[in-house]
Amino acid sequence: MEPVRHWALTLRAPWINWRAGRIADPVARLRYLRAATAFPANLPRIPKAAMMVAGVGTLVALIIPGRTHLISSTIAPPRPPQAVPATVAAASVEIWLVESKDKAFEMYSNGLRIETAHATKHVPRAWRACSLPKFTPGPLRTDPVGIVFHTTESDLLPFEEGENRELLRLGEGLLRYVRRHQSYHYVIDRFGRVHRIVEEGHAAAHAGYSLWADAQSAYINLNHEFLGVSFETATAPGDSLPDAINPAQIRAARALTEMLRARYRIPASNCVTHAQVSVNPKNHRIGNHTDWASNFPFLEVGLPDNYNLPLPALELFGFGYDQDFVKATGNRLWKGLLLTEERVRQEASARGVGVPELRTLAKQNYKNLMAEWAALRQSKIEETGK
Numbered sequence: 001m002e003p004v005r006h007w008a009l010t011l012r013a014p015w016i017n018w019r020a021g022r023i024a025d026p027v028a029r030l031r032y033l034r035a036a037t038a039f040p041a042n043l044p045r046i047p048k049a050a051m052m053v054a055g056v057g058t059l060v061a062l063i064i065p066g067r068t069h070l071i072s073s074t075i076a077p078p079r080p081p082q083a084v085p086a087t088v089a090a091a092s093v094e095i096w097l098v099e100s101k102d103k104a105f106e107m108y109s110n111g112l113r114i115e116t117a118h119a120t121k122h123v124p125r126a127w128r129a130c131s132l133p134k135f136t137p138g139p140l141r142t143d144p145v146g147i148v149f150h151t152t153e154s155d156l157l158p159f160e161e162g163e164n165r166e167l168l169r170l171g172e173g174l175l176r177y178v179r180r181h182q183s184y185h186y187v188i189d190r191f192g193r194v195h196r197i198v199e200e201g202h203a204a205a206h207a208g209y210s211l212w213a214d215a216q217s218a219y220i221n222l223n224h225e226f227l228g229v230s231f232e233t234a235t236a237p238g239d240s241l242p243d244a245i246n247p248a249q250i251r252a253a254r255a256l257t258e259m260l261r262a263r264y265r266i267p268a269s270n271c272v273t274h275a276q277v278s279v280n281p282k283n284h285r286i287g288n289h290t291d292w293a294s295n296f297p298f299l300e301v302g303l304p305d306n307y308n309l310p311l312p313a314l315e316l317f318g319f320g321y322d323q324d325f326v327k328a329t330g331n332r333l334w335k336g337l338l339l340t341e342e343r344v345r346q347e348a349s350a351r352g353v354g355v356p357e358l359r360t361l362a363k364q365n366y367k368n369l370m371a372e373w374a375a376l377r378q379s380k381i382e383e384t385g386k
Helices: 002-023 026-036 159-178 247-264 323-328 330-351 355-385
Strands: 049-055 059-066 095-101 105-108 113-115 127-131 136-141 145-152 186-190 195-196 210-215 215-218 226-231 271-273
Touching: 145 247, 159 186, 186 247, 195 247, 215 355, 226 247, 226 271, 330 355
Parallel strands: 113 195, 145 226, 145 271, 186 226
Antiparallel strands: 049 059, 095 105, 105 113, 127 136, 127 215, 186 195, 210 215
């Protein structure tokens, strides 16, 4: 984008922000933001341009990357996220096990305590990374490379002292249920206690059909590639943070995330919510599950605001989304949607094709990866019987 374009859009930003705030319908608001920040497709483009767009009640800076040429029918991988402040770049911090009591607890040097009485095993972790930009399958791996944050969407009572007995009863019932279904690797209950459910060396049934990518690799169906961490809570679209989880849960999540990132050297950009990765292959849309579609406390948990990241399902695999997904999200996730759509438009322009044609090519990427994933799962079933 030429300097004059950037200057013009910067001047328009307060007006865009004001105008967007007066549109009540979230779908209409998103359409307005797309139109207000778009430029004619036939205008020249300068790499590494900066574009200012406005969200509802906030002015958001989106970095629009330069043109990336594609190889064969693949779509260019996402750019690495911006540098994370030192306070949240914790993957290199050394954290060690201080004390362990079999079938009781583990204590770590950062103050994290993990309750292990409910720990169980499932299917041993095994997956292959697909290197970008050609989606080349890599060697078999057994280490997790990311974290998906969930909500249990279970029954809740008021979090009050007089409800202690029932709160404990409901929490124990929830732990038995998720253990029986091997639903997550960890659950953080309403008192801030961290419970291990599925051993880290095993897959948990937490992500289902899902997609993510970083600067190097694409990941498909994240039960094996990513760890699942769930909060005992139930949320509704647009829930504010105090209503979703409490301070004890946030403190526990920060310590747990810090430990897992240190243990497996997990990059901050691979710590995302279920709503960001969940897809529906039948209708080829994102947001099949919408837990944490808004207001996940990334910063409080020691991470950058990963709602800003582009959504690989849209950019690399040709998925779309519907009005229900937009209504389930807050304006924080819209930043990622807007950024992704702009990148797709720019890539289509760079290749001299329309956006629908580009998405058709991207859908083939998904089909190829699903075939590779199915072959790997079948080989593991034949090997282990699970």
